[in-house]
Amino acid sequence: MSELVIQNVWKEYGDQIVLENVSLTVASRAFVALVGPSGCGKSTFLRMLLGQEKPTRGTILIDGQPMPTEPGPDRGIVFQRYSVFPHLTVLGNVLLGKEFSKSRHKAKLFGAARRNAVEEARDLITEVGLSGTEQKYPVQLSGGMQQRLALAQALIMKPKVLLLDEPFGALDPGIRAEIHTLMKRLWHETQMTIVMVTHDMREAFTLASRIVAFERRRDRPEEKQRYGATITNDIAIWPPRQAGVPSIFSPDRDGPVAFLGHRRDDLALSGESSEAH
């Protein structure tokens, strides 16, 4: 449950300007899909929302407070890879967040505290469809299962903001559809604001309540260094999706097809919403 306000953010690496003048307000419980060509700075943007990196200029506020300068438990993340710990079992991976917060020095729980935590972890594992694999190690899971594990692991912290960086990019369409259903349910059931980077437009339109496109306005080779990417499109899905509110129009619309006809409206909408800033 939290609002993200990004104000005139620039990000430069040395001489290279990656992002320029990005302003965006993400409402509480929104599900924003971030799209854009490879290398335009989507991951960089996500890293700034995480607190892993600082903007070169501009400010990022979370619930009105400046973004902390390091990652913390209120912002969860699922990366494309390496999100789970190879040396812990499925159960151990999901438990870890609990153990960090409940046991300052040993970072390990025993007795009743552990039983409670295990119970909570098992519920989450079932929730993401991994029950029965509690004692397996991540290498023994498929790619899709590992990503679901990463989700469960992040969710046990009950983060205010969930950041996803191409989390389902490597999965086959069947598994992806399954995870999409799961993501929708989680979004409706929890209080999280979600920002997801994706290359898959279909995924963006299936899941998000709002789609934000990053692009370089000038992309000639000699201009690459000097001009960064910025928001070129900001599309609110129509009819609106709201967390916790089932869609009355088409409860399970599932692809971009229905939206092709709405393109103009979408662009108009984007005009409206950028005026709003």
Next chain:
Amino acid sequence: MRWINTRPGRGTQLALMLLPFLLLAVAYGFGSAARLAENANDKLLPSLAGFADAIDRMAFVADQRTGDYLLWSDTRASLVRLFAGLGISTVIALLIGMAIGMLPYLRALLSPFVAVISMVPPLALLPILFIVMGLGETSKIALIVIGIAPTMIRDLALRVLELPREQIIKAETLGGSSWQIALRVLLPQILPRLITCLRLQIGPAWLFLIAAEAISSDSGLGYRIFLVRRYLSMDVIFPYVVWITLLAVVTNYALDRIRIVVFPWSELETQG
């Protein structure tokens, strides 16, 4: 089929594994027989019977002067030094290596220093060690530590740095403090690599141990070899060398088994 795709079966694999050892033994047998045929008193390549005799003398007959069974007392003396050196190095490498890998401030402070120290030839320091610490056990153990700890520190620090950054970020988003992340995320993943690193240092550790024993000692496998060298006792030297090799091989194998039993996931990973 391409050569890169042809694989030996189980039996063939075993035969292939034994073949070089067998060839070496046969070659030795021929060489020894040829020399002994020329001169029955030749000491350079003793016969099998000569070895058996020497082994019996060293291992199963008490030394007249001290009453010790020399092979065993030498082995004990050497292994105590070796394992003390390996143990101390392991602890040092774990503490400093993890710290360098984790903490940018300590990395800035120690990483170049350790890199330079690891370039100092340890044997060149041996005289200094003998002068400062005397000729006892301390200086021998210190030589092993100085010889292998810097390499181990650098290796472990690199391993920590090699861990995907994403894992540490993820641990931070799970609310872990530096200490908690070190304890639950880095340490368990570093330990199996520490064992592997230790296995690779067994060879160098023996090198430094034997060097130290050769120069100043009154017991130990290295001491014995260099002592009997004066009498050209190849019948003792060869079995000692084989015995040292065997000890090293067994240590190496045992450490690997320990890794697999204690950290089963590390084995799954290498297969995957």
